[in-house]
Every structure is written in structure tokens, then in C-alpha cells.
Amino acid sequence: MLSRLSEQIWADWIWFPEGHGWADLTDHDGQVFPKTQDLWATIPIALCFLVCRQIFERTVATPLASLLGVSDKQRVHAPPNPVLESYFCSTSKHPTQSSIEGLSKQAGCSVRQVQRWFRRRRNQDRPCKLKKFREASWRFTFYLLAFFAGLAVLIDKPWLYDMKQMWDDFPKMPLLPSQYWYYMIELGFYISLVFSIATDVKRKDFKEQIIHHVATISLISFSWLVNYIRAGTLIMLVHDSSDYLMEAAKMFNYAGWRNTCNCMFTMFAAVFIFTRLVILPFWIIYTTCVYPLTLYTPFLGFYFFNGLMLVLQALHIFWAVLILRMVVKFLPGNDIVEDERSDKDETESEDEDDGRERTEKFKNGHTQNGHTFLNNNHSKTD
Known part of the structure; x- marks a missing residue:
């Protein structure tokens, strides 16, 4: 039954135009054609990328960050509070006003203290600037090298x-x-991104990134199987031509080089x-x-290949x-560009919050021994 199902799935008429099939991809007369088993080589390549990334981030990205002046602002950690921690982990990281009032009674804190606790707790989970820089520098390095490698592969x-010549003698084009x-x-690189997605910086377009990775891997794999390789190399070159500029802009953004960041981002946007x-x-x-409709039925x-292409195009419009x-x-009058996909630290001044809270307590006669002392000391560490 499985053999019969496999034959039906891989039937020639499904994946190739009429008159062509898998037999056309059989090696002959010294000519080599892509094979399904070749794709297994991407797994060890992906694992090598993961190892190389760890080495690169420690030996290259971290010293480079120090050289460019990338530094992390010290974050104030939320003090231990089992009630608030339980709500944060199991219910919501952004409680409503009514929930905050209820939590303040349960935890024995003021409403403002609960708000401050959640703000600090959220900031604890956000990736540090150094982590973002190392990730951007790794991707910048790969995309830059991949772009020039693609040019070398395609320039002649x-x-x-x-581009119409990508269909000449299809699918009998030797590899x-x-x-x-x-x-x-x-x-292999895109598979490594899927492996590392759990530890990478999560951005607002996380779901779109997942869709993009899956569509890209499917598109590259399928184009390899049915020998759409000429089209595939052009698609990869187009993608690599702008990605390294975006990663460079992010690196300079994290380093605080505003003019350089804006310049790089302008170039990226245009490309x-x-x-x-x-x-x-x-x-x-x-x-x-x-164009293929003029050549084949x-x-x-x-439909499968072009469906994936349209998915990618929809994502490109979203990102545009x-x-x-x-x-x-x-633009003139505005500040440095920020990545719209990134979560930003909540930078409301805790000192001002503490000052307002102490003033309100003093006016209302609610100053309490001990709590005021702890708040004062805590605000100094902020």
C-alpha cells in the first residue's frame, strides 16, 4: 500500500510537464542531475552552521561589539514575588487595570508597585543589546558572503x-x-535558522518569519527535486542582495552610530x-x-512552485x-530608525514613579515605616 501511494505521489504527470518525468533526471554521458538523496547533505551542513555560529559570536562578534561601543544598559530586576510571578507566567505579562488592582491586594503592594514590577519583569525577558548585535553580525556575514557567492555562480x-532561458531544455539541464x-x-543555512529559532531574538513578526522559513525551505527543496535550479539560484540571489544591508543597519543601530545606521537602512530600503x-x-x-504557459500545459x-512564490511575495509586501x-x-525632524519588529525596553523612569508614589503617600498620611525605607533604597539602585 505504501509503495502504491508513493508511486501515485511521485507520478511524472504531477511534477513535470507532459512528456517529461523523473527519467529525465538520470545521470548519463557524464552529465549529473539533482537527486532527492542530495538534500540529506543539508542536515550536517546546518549543524556545522550552528557550531560555526557559536564560535563566530564568541571570537568575532563579541570583540567587534566592544570595538563599536555596543553596551547594555543595566536592568533592574523585579524583586521576588510569588503572587505576581505566578500571574506573569500563567496568565498575562500585560495585566489589565482591574487585574493590577486585584494583584496589589493579594501581594500587599500598591498599584504603582505592581505596575513597576511587571515592567521590570518584562524587561528581564527581553534580549540584551549584545545578543541582538551578535545575531545581526552573524547573519550579516552569511548574507554578504552568500550574495557574492551567488554573483560568482550566476555572473556568466x-x-x-x-530569464526566459531558465526554461531552455527543461528539465534536462545538467547540474x-x-x-x-x-x-x-x-x-543548510535556512535549516539552521529553524533549529535556532527557539533561542534567537523573537520579534513582532515571529509568525511571519516562521512562514517565511518554511516557504523558503520548501521552495529551495522542491526546486532542487524537479530541477528548477536556474530559477532557484536567481531567487536566492535576489533575497541575499538586500538582507546583509538590513543586518548591517541593525548592527550600527545597536552601536549607536545614528548617521551610519540611517545611511545603511536607506540603502537597504531602496534595494x-x-x-x-x-x-x-x-x-x-x-x-x-x-511565460511557461506558452511552453507547457x-x-x-x-502550481505548487508558484504558490510558494506568491506566499513569499505576500510576505515581502508585508515587510515593505x-x-x-x-x-x-x-526623515528630517525625526530620530534614529528603529526596527519595527523588535520589542523595546520600557523606559519609563522608575525614580519618577517612586517620587510620585512617596509624595502621594505623604499627602494622604499613608507613609509606612519600613516600606518607605525599602522604596527609597530601591529607587537609588535604579
Whole structure:
């Protein structure tokens, strides 16, 4: 039964145009073609990336952060409080006003103290600036190297300049060694991102990032299986062309180099919009979605591949909106650009809160021995 099901799933008519099939991808006359088992090589490559990342962050990223002046603001930890901690972990990190009033009675604290406790507790869970810098520097390094590697792979290929040639003699296009390594390294890197997603900085577009990673891995893997490799290399090059600029902008942002950050981000925004909202849909997706209809009758693999392309394009439009919102922030009269996807520390002054609270207590005759002393000492450490 499993054998019959496998035959039906991998039937030629599903994945290839009429008259073609898996037999076309059999090695012959010294020509090599992509094979399903080749994809297993991406697992050890992904694991190597995880190891290399740890070494890179300790030996390169951390000293670089120190050189650029990246420093973390010391955060005040929330004092131990079992009642508030239980609510924070099991119910909500952002309690409503009515919940705060109830918690203040249970914990024996004022409403303002409960608000301050939750603010500090949330800040404790937010990643430090150094962690963000190390992550950005690792991705910057990979995307930069991958972009130039992609250029080296494609610079002398005719389908880079005439994209319709990506369909010449499809699917009987032999695999080149440079294409093999470009694919394996790119796919291995994206798999490593999935492995590390639990420990990486979680941003507001976390769900979109998951969708992007899954769509990218599926797209690269599928294009390898059915020999859409020429299209796949063009798609990867387009993506790598702007990603390293974004990571560079984030690095300089964390370092406090405002002008450099704004300059890098402006370059990133221009390249991103041009490559992903112009080149990708009007050149590449057109050549993978519209032009093949003049050559072949549509088949399931055609719809699957272009469906993934449209998912990526929808994500690009979503991110383009965020990018434009960030660009507005450093127009004349505005300050440094901030990553719209990142959670920011809540920076309301605890000292001012403490001062207002003590003043209110004094006016209302509610100053209590012991509690006032603890609040005073605590505010000094802030």
C-alpha cells in the first residue's frame, strides 16, 4: 500500500510537464542531475552552521561589539514575588487595570508597585543589546558572503540576463558543481535558522518569519527535486542582495552610530523595494508563472512552485510596509530608525514613579515605616 501511494505521489504527470518525468533526471554521458538523496547533505551542513555560529559570536562578534561601543544598559530586576510571578507566567505579562488592582491586594503592594514590577519583569525577558548585535553580525556575514557567492555562480550564466532561458531544455539541464554547493549551503543555512529559532531574538513578526522559513525551505527543496535550479539560484540571489544591508543597519543601530545606521537602512530600503517588489514579481515570477504557459500545459508542480512564490511575495509586501514606516522615522525632524519588529525596553523612569508614589503617600498620611525605607533604597539602585 505504501509503495502504491508513493508511486501515485511521485507520478511524472504531477511534477513535470507532459512528456517529461523523473527519467529525465538520470545521470548519463557524464552529465549529473539533482537527486532527492542530495538534500540529506543539508542536515550536517546546518549543524556545522550552528557550531560555526557559536564560535563566530564568541571570537568575532563579541570583540567587534566592544570595538563599536555596543553596551547594555543595566536592568533592574523585579524583586521576588510569588503572587505576581505566578500571574506573569500563567496568565498575562500585560495585566489589565482591574487585574493590577486585584494583584496589589493579594501581594500587599500598591498599584504603582505592581505596575513597576511587571515592567521590570518584562524587561528581564527581553534580549540584551549584545545578543541582538551578535545575531545581526552573524547573519550579516552569511548574507554578504552568500550574495557574492551567488554573483560568482550566476555572473556568466545567460539566464541571469535573459530569464526566459531558465526554461531552455527543461528539465534536462545538467547540474553544475557551483550550483550544487550554492544550493546546499543556502538550504543548510535556512535549516539552521529553524533549529535556532527557539533561542534567537523573537520579534513582532515571529509568525511571519516562521512562514517565511518554511516557504523558503520548501521552495529551495522542491526546486532542487524537479530541477528548477536556474530559477532557484536567481531567487536566492535576489533575497541575499538586500538582507546583509538590513543586518548591517541593525548592527550600527545597536552601536549607536545614528548617521551610519540611517545611511545603511536607506540603502537597504531602496534595494529591498527594487529587488523584491519590482525584479522578483515582474521579472522572475513572471518568468516562472506566466511565460511557461506558452511552453507547457499547467501541471500540479507548476502550481505548487508558484504558490510558494506568491506566499513569499505576500510576505515581502508585508515587510515593505514595515520598512516604509521605519523610513518615515528618520526623515528630517525625526530620530534614529528603529526596527519595527523588535520589542523595546520600557523606559519609563522608575525614580519618577517612586517620587510620585512617596509624595502621594505623604499627602494622604499613608507613609509606612519600613516600606518607605525599602522604596527609597530601591529607587537609588535604579
